[in-house]
Amino acid sequence: MKFINKPETTKEKLFLFLLILICIFSFALSLSFSLEFVISLAEIVIHRTLRDHTKWINILSGVVHIPFLTCLILIFRNFTLLGNKTIELSKNETSNFKTFISKKETKLLFVFVLVFFVFATRQLISADILFQDDISRNHDGDRNWISFGRYISEFLSILIHSTIKLTDVAPLTQYISIFFMAVSIVILVYCIDPESKHPYLTMIPLTFLYLSPYFQDCFLFRFDSPYMVLAVLFPIIPFIYKDNLYSFSYSSFISLILCCMCYQAGSSVYIILVIYFTYNKFVKGEKLSEIGKFVLCSIIAYAASLLIYQLLFSANTTRSDADYYFSTKLTLSALIPNLKYYSSIIFTQTGGLLTKACIFICIALSAVISIKNSKNNKILTLIVFILALILAFILSTGPYIIFETTMLTGRTFMGINCLIAILLYTSFSYLSSEKYLKIAIIPAVLCIYSSIAYLYTLGNCLSEQKNYNEFRYQMIYDDLNDLVDPTQNIYISFEHNVGFCNAFEIALKKYPHLKNTVPCMPSSGSIWNTDYSYRFNFMFDDDESPDSNLPLLKSSYYHDIYGADNHFRIDLHNHLSLD
Numbered sequence: 001m002k003f004i005n006k007p008e009t010t011k012e013k014l015f016l017f018l019l020i021l022i023c024i025f026s027f028a029l030s031l032s033f034s035l036e037f038v039i040s041l042a043e044i045v046i047h048r049t050l051r052d053h054t055k056w057i058n059i060l061s062g063v064v065h066i067p068f069l070t071c072l073i074l075i076f077r078n079f080t081l082l083g084n085k086t087i088e089l090s091k092n093e094t095s096n097f098k099t100f101i102s103k104k105e106t107k108l109l110f111v112f113v114l115v116f117f118v119f120a121t122r123q124l125i126s127a128d129i130l131f132q133d134d135i136s137r138n139h140d141g142d143r144n145w146i147s148f149g150r151y152i153s154e155f156l157s158i159l160i161h162s163t164i165k166l167t168d169v170a171p172l173t174q175y176i177s178i179f180f181m182a183v184s185i186v187i188l189v190y191c192i193d194p195e196s197k198h199p200y201l202t203m204i205p206l207t208f209l210y211l212s213p214y215f216q217d218c219f220l221f222r223f224d225s226p227y228m229v230l231a232v233l234f235p236i237i238p239f240i241y242k243d244n245l246y247s248f249s250y251s252s253f254i255s256l257i258l259c260c261m262c263y264q265a266g267s268s269v270y271i272i273l274v275i276y277f278t279y280n281k282f283v284k285g286e287k288l289s290e291i292g293k294f295v296l297c298s299i300i301a302y303a304a305s306l307l308i309y310q311l312l313f314s315a316n317t318t319r320s321d322a323d324y325y326f327s328t329k330l331t332l333s334a335l336i337p338n339l340k341y342y343s344s345i346i347f348t349q350t351g352g353l354l355t356k357a358c359i360f361i362c363i364a365l366s367a368v369i370s371i372k373n374s375k376n377n378k379i380l381t382l383i384v385f386i387l388a389l390i391l392a393f394i395l396s397t398g399p400y401i402i403f404e405t406t407m408l409t410g411r412t413f414m415g416i417n418c419l420i421a422i423l424l425y426t427s428f429s430y431l432s433s434e435k436y437l438k439i440a441i442i443p444a445v446l447c448i449y450s451s452i453a454y455l456y457t458l459g460n461c462l463s464e465q466k467n468y469n470e471f472r473y474q475m476i477y478d479d480l481n482d483l484v485d486p487t488q489n490i491y492i493s494f495e496h497n498v499g500f501c502n503a504f505e506i507a508l509k510k511y512p513h514l515k516n517t518v519p520c521m522p523s524s525g526s527i528w529n530t531d532y533s534y535r536f537n538f539m540f541d542d543d544e545s546p547d548s549n550l551p552l553l554k555s556s557y558y559h560d561i562y563g564a565d566n567h568f569r570i571d572l573h574n575h576l577s578l579d
Helices: 010-029 032-046 053-079 081-102 104-127 133-140 151-161 172-192 199-206 225-241 245-260 264-283 288-312 332-349 353-373 378-395 398-402 410-429 434-480 502-510 529-536
Strands: 327-330 403-405 491-495 552-555 559-564 567-572
Touching: 010 032, 010 053, 032 053, 053 081, 053 151, 053 288, 081 104, 081 172, 081 225, 081 245, 104 172, 104 199, 104 434, 133 529, 151 172, 151 225, 172 199, 172 225, 199 410, 199 434, 225 245, 225 264, 225 410, 245 264, 245 288, 264 288, 264 353, 264 378, 264 398, 264 410, 332 398, 332 403, 353 378, 353 410, 353 434, 378 398, 378 410, 398 403, 398 410, 410 434, 434 502, 434 529, 434 559, 434 567
Parallel strands: 491 567
Antiparallel strands: 327 403, 552 559, 559 567
């Protein structure tokens, strides 16, 4: 069977020769002895020894694998019969998508979504806070995404910030994030219902993908947010070609690798969309053989992309804090404990009561409407719906659900955000009657509204807490001012935390998720205490082994200070009880 498509023109031959040459050179450069040689040359140029050779070998190996894999893809695309066939078959879908985005209605939809997201996130941007890792990046300018195999985040950040060392350009990064958010919603509208007579109604529930309370942990990162949004955008793109298995598999493979180069957790969005379109095909009465082919191609593309990413780009770093967040060791024994913990978070912290109620109503509507319009047996459709919902819920974290030590932070909820957005849309998508359509969209609209209300509450809470945190820091520095010896190193340890500002006590009780998002600083065990102090030009080191017998130097309503010889232990008083 003929596989190779031989180049015919001199230009094609030269192009193929160049691609093969780059492949060979990149592969040779990725070998251990080659990388050691490159590192030795780098040390000569910078006139110092690099501290962690293993880390740099992993990083450089991933970097040189980028042109290697790119050239292999181009060779497959241009010089194999299967690659030529894939590109040829994708022309129709590509042409349809270009026609869709060139329409005046689509352009207006994009502008509408853009303005909608600006309005929805306005208060979060106005809060103007440094969120978690932002605190350290703000003063040292280090990115370090490449250490986790996030090459797009690493290199695109240089373009966005226009400097090698990061500078704080917020809220520009968040506006860029909003642009990517709008792009992904428009693409998702096309993938789900390209002929929709109500594109704005289709768009509204899908915005939950980014309005979810969990995604705000991503959006608040003023340095990371554009790449977290891209991690959601890339897995959506392959579904432009969902009706062509060749093009779908090819684009899935590439898009998922790009997704992992931003934030690996975004791959869970792909899983949810595969389950949705599989169920949708079943409801429409498509042949089981065709549905099986779609699922099989999805699984192969997903597994192949993650395997190639793991082999070529996943940096096995030696970061000392790697296990603090999670362990990538996979074990099925972790499934049940992780699932219980994950479920408890979802059922207790997904917005307020109105949001939860609307979501459950939309799930029920989705079941009733899809069963009513199914071309298969109604009871069988109900069973398939329940199984699809359970499977989607379990897989909504991707592989994190079977990590020995898992991480359930904002970016690991991208899958569940997508699932809820799809359910909100499905709750009215099958209804053709204009009369019933207006009724069916009410729960979805209320859910989106309550999500926006939560974002404004969160933004105001962040502003209040920021002021309170800085006030508590100022009180500490005022008291330390006469106690420290500025000519010597200062060592400080904190006990307890400053607690939350009483101004939003009601909000904290109504929205438990705020406790995980709103930062209380300084705080015992926080890795950002010292970094935050740079904002006040007060530099100290963490006292990792504080002396419990230090004498009391200062006692006040807000804290007690114990210390001697520039070593201080500060016992913080928390005046807000949430019991």
